[in-house]
Amino acid sequence: MYWLIFLWILTIVIEFTIFWLIIRKEPLKLLSVSLLINSVTLPLATLSYHYLFFNLLLTETIVWLVESFFLRILLEIDYKKALIISLLANLATSVLGLFIKVLFHEF
């Protein structure tokens, strides 16, 4: 469980960094948004990947779309921008996730 908490915090920090690099204002709000979004998507994605889909690509795609929707609502930006930000954030966390998986042989 400590491992899942570590990944959750890491994801929040990475996605916040991506949000901050693109939006460049209200860092506290961006951190809160990252915290809220990843508190929904990361546990559910982990659960669904292991019990429902068994398909990383499909899970990541659904996470991308759901996070885009949440970003659109919470940051009040248009869908195109939300999709791009979410795509970049999820690409960054996916690449890091795969790197960690290879490095530590964890899920």
Next chain:
Amino acid sequence: MRPYNFSKILIVLVIMASIGTAAADAIEPGQKNVPLSYQITNIQDFPDHVFILHGTPNPSLDILDSSEFSFYKLSICSVYAVPQTVFDSVQMDQMDEAQIEEFLKNDTRVASSNLTMDGIFGTVNVADPLESALILLEIKSIKDNNLDIKKTKIIYYYSDGQKVEKPFQSENQIPLHTAPGPSWDFYLYFIALPIVALVTILILALRRRSH
């Protein structure tokens, strides 16, 4: 977002679902390996013998002591007992793999057993709290070239720190592990956290809309 974009997304999702788990490695997604180790509990009672772990494809030669040991997950291993005097005289460390195999299997001074050991316990669902297993072995006797060694207990180790001991009723049947249910932190992370976050997002969204 325009309607045709939704149909594009739907098509992409269907394609991705059909791709399946092509990138999966040897372990199925959702499964994890449970490592298995062994320990001879009374090895110190036989100081006149050297106990050797030999298996296919490896290890060729591992000298055992009272500590836990494990080996490559696909190996099948056996334990051999070599009298200390014989071990000192044959210089096994200078033998190649074929010579070691020949010596352990055919030399009448070597005591061998019928016990075979697997390198891995198996795979379980990732949500299963089982982390590892340890099989305790006990040497019953060494007579001529017959080593009588038995599996006595298996100890299951769980992610919450619990350990459960189960005695072996039969040599060939590993006692089943009865997994304790998910712990409270499982429900906290996978159920409570997403619900609280989702409710917060909905409240924020509704508040924005009302403004």
